[in-house]
Amino acid sequence: MATKIRLQRHGKKGKPFYYIVVADARAPRDGRFIERLGSYNPNTNPATIDINFDKTLEWVNTGAQPTDTCRAILSYKGVLYKKHLEGGVKKGALxxxxxxxxxxxxxxxxxxxxxxxxxxxxxxxxxxxxxxxxxxxxxxxxxxxxxxxxxxPVAEEVEAPAEEEAPVAEADAESAE
Incomplete structure (x- = not known):
């Protein structure tokens, strides 16, 4: 039986929320699963990832293949790096x-x-x-x-024309003489 670590979609339309599960490769996306490992909420910034580290590491070590998105999530949380370091310990490098x-x-x-x-x-x-x-x-x-x-400005505009008319009136009076 080929097992996969993958996402199982939940949440309403436009607001996805995912469970990270181990399931048989032949089972439908949101169908039957073997074990729930954690959750992933991409709606928050940064995305919220809650995962059972030890159980996930155990499943990865027994051969469960993560999907591309789950591989990125497991790499982000350090599960794959921990597996890599354990491989180095088994080989005697560390x-x-x-x-x-x-x-x-x-x-x-x-x-x-x-x-x-x-x-x-x-x-x-x-x-x-x-x-x-x-x-x-x-x-x-x-x-x-x-x-x-x-x-x-209503009060200022009334005073300004009066000053302009006075010199014109004086000029008219001077020209009349």
Whole structure:
């Protein structure tokens, strides 16, 4: 019996949510499965992946073949790297301690990248919110200035023509003499 590690789709239309399962290769996508290993939610940023690491590693070691998407997920979580390190230990290239140390270093680096992405997303969101608030305040000031300009110039325009007419009247009087 050929077993595959694959995604089983759940969720409503447009909002997919997947279970990561081990199933017989001949079973339908959302049909019968042998064991559920975890879940994958691509709707969040970054995507939420919850997986039982030990069970998944056990299935990969016994020969279950992951699909392309599941291979990417397992690689992202480190299951395939752990299998690679265990293969090195079996061949004698590494000791158990060296393999554990390499995996811990890789895991710390990966966690750092994930937290860095989360902080950059939140800071970008905060900056966008501040920029929108500043733009709104500027627009509000412009509207207030436009309203003030609309109401204030009425009194100034009445005085200005009176000054212009006076010199014209004096010139007319001088030309009449």
């Amino acid at each position: 000791t158990e301690e060296q393999a554990a140390e390499k995996f811990a270093a890789w895991s710390d680096l990966k966690d750092g990248k994930i937290t860095g992405k989360k902080t950059s997303l939140t800071s970008a969101k905060d900056e966008a919110r501040k920029a929108a608030l500043a733009a709104e305040a500027k627009k509000k000031e412009e509207k207030a200035a436009a309203i003030a300009a609309k109401n204030a």
